Amino acid sequence: MQTEHAPVALIGSGAVATSLGHALRHAGYPVGAVISASFNSARELAIRLEARVASAAFSDLPAGLKAVFVCVPDSAIAEVDRALASRDLDWPGCLVAHTSGAVAASALSAVKSKGAETLSFHPIQSFPSNGGSSFSVKPLKGVYIGLEGEDRAIEAGAAFANAIDSIPVRIPTDLKHRYHLAAAVASNLLVAVVAMANEILAPDENRLDAGAEMFLPLIEGTIENLKTKSPERALTGPIVRGDVRTVSKHLEVLHSELPHLLPAYTSLSAEAVRAAVRGGHISSEIAGDILDVLLYAIADAKQ
Numbered sequence: 001m002q003t004e005h006a007p008v009a010l011i012g013s014g015a016v017a018t019s020l021g022h023a024l025r026h027a028g029y030p031v032g033a034v035i036s037a038s039f040n041s042a043r044e045l046a047i048r049l050e051a052r053v054a055s056a057a058f059s060d061l062p063a064g065l066k067a068v069f070v071c072v073p074d075s076a077i078a079e080v081d082r083a084l085a086s087r088d089l090d091w092p093g094c095l096v097a098h099t100s101g102a103v104a105a106s107a108l109s110a111v112k113s114k115g116a117e118t119l120s121f122h123p124i125q126s127f128p129s130n131g132g133s134s135f136s137v138k139p140l141k142g143v144y145i146g147l148e149g150e151d152r153a154i155e156a157g158a159a160f161a162n163a164i165d166s167i168p169v170r171i172p173t174d175l176k177h178r179y180h181l182a183a184a185v186a187s188n189l190l191v192a193v194v195a196m197a198n199e200i201l202a203p204d205e206n207r208l209d210a211g212a213e214m215f216l217p218l219i220e221g222t223i224e225n226l227k228t229k230s231p232e233r234a235l236t237g238p239i240v241r242g243d244v245r246t247v248s249k250h251l252e253v254l255h256s257e258l259p260h261l262l263p264a265y266t267s268l269s270a271e272a273v274r275a276a277v278r279g280g281h282i283s284s285e286i287a288g289d290i291l292d293v294l295l296y297a298i299a300d301a302k303q
Helices: 015-026 039-049 074-085 105-112 151-163 173-201 212-228 244-257 259-278 284-302
Strands: 008-011 031-035 053-055 067-070 095-098 117-123 144-149 167-170
Touching: 008 015, 015 031, 015 039, 015 067, 015 117, 031 039, 039 053, 067 074, 074 095, 074 105, 095 105, 095 151, 105 117, 117 151, 144 151, 144 173, 151 167, 173 212, 173 259, 244 259, 244 284, 259 284
Parallel strands: 008 031, 008 067, 031 053, 067 095, 095 117, 144 167
Antiparallel strands: 117 144
16 A cells, blocks of 8 residues: 555445545545445445444544545435535545536535535446445546546546546536536447347347357457547448448348337447448448438338
């Protein structure tokens, strides 16, 4: 562990708080307190992080904190903000950051009025629950941290991101909604696409020995390509080859066997066509041919 800095506090004890708390502690920031609506989960995480305070009461928040990280659901941020502002602590010079990707730093207006620097500090990573009271630690090394707020808060947040070996990236406030939308598309809708692929492959799960796991090497290979190439250059498959016949066959299968998936397939394929044109894989004429086939399939399905 590195040289210790002034202590930080965690509000919340779920998956994000667990991973962030471990990363901060490893970087030399002792966790002075874990405050959570559930005392048992606060105590459990505090034990793991060797925090001195575990409580369900904001009145137990200690003085002398360098930062407070609010790792709670979006709907609870305003309530936590008011609770923090009610504490008579040395807020000037203290960073208060919530970890929401969708909510702006301005949601922490009450504690900001007390002199705190406020920030949205959003790890661009998925944090699924393991279904129990204890959460596994998700490494944050190399993970981008979306920072939104005023200049001084951004500077402080970047220092924390660098300390935990993450990559700080500033998100302009007026782009915050588009930033979170993009993250949701990249993560949540990817899972939906894999679920869609699994349904296409095995509507009757008893007919195949493998399910979605058989696609994991394919997905991992695609992700490896994306590490060194733009999405337009990493794109593969029949659309990149201008293979109208194969796309038409896909549409026939969906129309006859899985018509409820036609809208998703055609929409995603249309976006793949646009990417293929941008990447220089296919001409505008071939792109038009594929789009015509997609539009005809949708129109035919509505009849």
